[in-house]
C-alpha cells in the first residue's frame with residue numbers, strides 16, 4: 001500500500017496516477033481540498049494544457065493574461081508579452097481530488113503523524129510500503145524521516161478593488177522598498193490579488209506597497225476584501241530517501257524566480273508514476289527534465305537583489321526588448337534570445353556589469 005500525505009495538487013495528481021495500478025491511500029488534514037487558499041493561481045498556457053489531462057481546468061479559469069508589466073521602484077515599467085491564465089485554486093484542487101478518488105481511498109480531516117516508520121491515521125496505525133510526502137512546506141513526512149528542510153519566504157496576499165493598468169496583464173513590482181523578493185498584482189475583473197513575498201515583515205512591505213508605491217498607491221480602491229498568507233520554499237532539497245519521497249512544495253519544487261509550484265509538481269507527479277517504484281529513478285528523471293530550468297531560474301532571481309538604481313536601468317533598457325518566444329516556466333527559452341540580449345548590451349554597455357552580477361552563483365543554489 002502507498003500512503004500519500006496531503007491532498008493538494010501534488011498529492012491528488014500522484015494519487016490518481018499511482019492509484020490506477022496500485023493500492024493507494026491519500027490523507028488530508030483539512031475537510032476540503034484547496035483550503036485555506038494560499039495561491040495567486042497564475043499558470044502558463046503550457047501548464048493549463050498539462051492540467052487538462054487531470055481535470056476540466058477551463059472551469060477554474062478566472063482570467064486570461066496576455067503579459068506582465070514589470071515596474072521599477074520609481075514607477076517606470078516595461079511589458080513582457082506572454083499568454084497565461086489565472087485559476088481558482090479551491091476549484092482546481094477539488095476537481096483534482098475528485099479525480100484521485102476514482103482510484104485512491106481518500107481520508108479527509110485526517111492529519112497524518114508518524115510513530116517511527118508507522119503512519120498514524122486517526123486511531124489506526126498503517127504500515128505503508130511507500131510514503132509520499134505531498135504535505136506542503138511544513139511537511140510532516142519530511143520532518144519525521146529526517147529530510148533537509150528548505151528555508152522559505154513568507155507571502156502575504158490581499159484581494160482588493162484595483163484599477164489595473166490593463167485588465168489582462170499581471171504587474172510585478174521590483175525594488176527593495178516593496179519586498180525582499182518581488183511584489184505583484186493579478187487582475188480579476190474589478191479586483192486584483194496584490195501580494196508581497198519577503199523573508200520577513202511581509203505585512204509591512206505590503207502596507208508600504210499599497211500606501212507608498214508611486215503607481216500602486218494611486219490605483220488601490222477601497223479596503224481589503226480577502227487576506228491570506230502562506231510560505232514559499234526557497235530551494236529544491238533532496239526529495240528521496242529509502243521508500244519515502246517528497247513531491248511539490250514539501251520538496252521545494254517551485255520556480256526559483258516566482259515561487260510558483262503548480263507546473264513543476266505536475267511534472268514531478270508524472271515522473272514519479274512513470275518510474276514507480278524506483279524512487280531514485282523518479283529523482284533522476286525530474287532533475288533531468290527541470291534541473292537546468294531551476295539552475296537558470298536561480299540566476300534570474302538575482303535580479304530581485306539588484307540595487308534600486310540598477311533596477312531602474314534594467315527596466316529602462318528592457319522597454320525595447322522583444323520577449324516573444326520566452327516561456328514563463330522555462331528560463332532556458334531565454335537562451336534562444338542570446339542575439340537579442342547581446343544587441344541590448346551593445347546598445348546599453350552599462351548592462352554588462354549588471355548582467356555579470358545577475359549571472360554569479362545564486363545565494364540559495366545547491367547541487368543535488
Ligand SMILES: Cc1cc2nc3c(=O)[nH]c(=O)nc-3n(C[C@H](O)[C@H](O)[C@H](O)COP(=O)(O)OP(=O)(O)OC[C@H]3O[C@@H](n4cnc5c(N)ncnc54)[C@H](O)[C@@H]3O)c2cc1C
Nearest residue numbers: 006008009010029040041042112136230248249260261262
Ligand atoms: C501567496 C501564494 C501565492 C502563490 N501563487 C502561485 C501562483 O500564482 N502560481 C503557482 O504556480 N504557484 C503559486 N504558489 C505556490 C503554490 O500554491 C504551491 O506551489 C502549491 O500549492 C504546492 O502544492 P502542493 O500540493 O505541493 O502543496 P499544498 O498545496 O500546500 O498542499 C499540501 C496539502 O497537505 C495537507 N497536509 C499538510 N500536512 C498534513 C498532514 N500531516 N496530514 C494530512 N494532510 C496534510 C495540507 O492541508 C494541504 O492540503 C503560491 C503560493 C503562495 C503562498
